[in-house]
Amino acid sequence: MVQCPVSENCKVAGKNCPYCVNGSEYRPVDKHVLFPAEAERVRARADARREHKKSAAYRSGKKSNRKGKRREREVAKLLGGERVPLSGALDGHPNDVVLPNGWRTEVKARSGGLGLIYGWLGDAEVVAFRETGEEWLFAMTLQHFKLWLGGGRLRRQPVAAALAALRRGEANLVIAQGVRLVAHERKSGFATIRSWLAAENADALLYKADRHDWLTIMDAEHLRDVLAGEAANSAI
Numbered sequence: 001m002v003q004c005p006v007s008e009n010c011k012v013a014g015k016n017c018p019y020c021v022n023g024s025e026y027r028p029v030d031k032h033v034l035f036p037a038e039a040e041r042v043r044a045r046a047d048a049r050r051e052h053k054k055s056a057a058y059r060s061g062k063k064s065n066r067k068g069k070r071r072e073r074e075v076a077k078l079l080g081g082e083r084v085p086l087s088g089a090l091d092g093h094p095n096d097v098v099l100p101n102g103w104r105t106e107v108k109a110r111s112g113g114l115g116l117i118y119g120w121l122g123d124a125e126v127v128a129f130r131e132t133g134e135e136w137l138f139a140m141t142l143q144h145f146k147l148w149l150g151g152g153r154l155r156r157q158p159v160a161a162a163l164a165a166l167r168r169g170e171a172n173l174v175i176a177q178g179v180r181l182v183a184h185e186r187k188s189g190f191a192t193i194r195s196w197l198a199a200e201n202a203d204a205l206l207y208k209a210d211r212h213d214w215l216t217i218m219d220a221e222h223l224r225d226v227l228a229g230e231a232a233n234s235a236i
Contacts, residue, residue, distance in 0.1 A: 009033045014061065071109040072096045075206050075214070078142065079149075081105070094200030101149070103203035103222075106196050111210050114193075119214055120184055125177070126223070128166055128183040131190050136166060136183070137197070138223040142206070142214035148226050156228040163220055193217060 004020075007013040011027040020026060023035030034042065069083075076083045081099040095104040119140050120127040127139045140148075155176075162175045171183040196205050197217070205217040218226070 004031060005036055023194050026208055067109060068107070071208065072107045075105070075107050079146065079233065095202050097206070099149075099204075102176070104200070105204045105206050106199055106202040107206045108196060109208045109210075114207060114215065115209075116184070116189075117215065118209070120182060121215075124180040124182040126181040128181060129190060130185055131194075132185060132187050134190075134194070137193065137221055138181075138220065139215050139217045142216055143228065145216040148229070156224070159224050159227045163224060177208070179227075 004010065004013065004017075006026065006028070009029050010017070011029060012025055017025055022037050026035045042050070072083045074083055075081065076097045079097075079099050081097045083097050084095055093175075096107040097105045099105060117127055117129060121139065121141060125140060125144055128136045129139065130136045162173045162181055164179070166174055166183055173181045173183075175181055193205065193207075196202070196207075197219070203218065203222055207215045207217060
């Protein structure tokens, strides 16, 4: 008869217990003493974790995570906001950064992307863009966003009139002196931006491509509040 290697720590030992190969009948007195088969599985999992940490995929993911946190801290500092712990993974604390006015923002940094919008902003202070059939989204540089967020520089009526004109199909608008809005519509290409804004109902998206400035992207309701200065004193 094969002697059980953990019989001295088993509550069932000595009670006509057969030697179980896989530990199915093992009832430990000290739970830290594992059955040999389970101990081997634990060692195998630990070895797999160590090998995974040596992999290129793990190192790349860790680097990306550090970059994301760095960008979130950068946005929080630039706008006087606060970074959300664990990038919004905690229940009740969605999104990445909370701005001083209460807006919840998603922060995305990529090596490239949104080249069209960066190019369009060369001709205007605000760009309206959308996929055919979808609602308009609006992009501006972070510099303009900071300027208008607490300024109340533009009166509400011209902003509302510009948005109404945009809905009627006018593509090039002057909201106020020195503030131009141009509109671009495409069949597709902006679904990812929309999904980022939809994440936990974010109020705005802060996006940065390498070697470019930060962009602020939002929907019409939030654009109206920013340009009319109403976002400065309200938590949306």
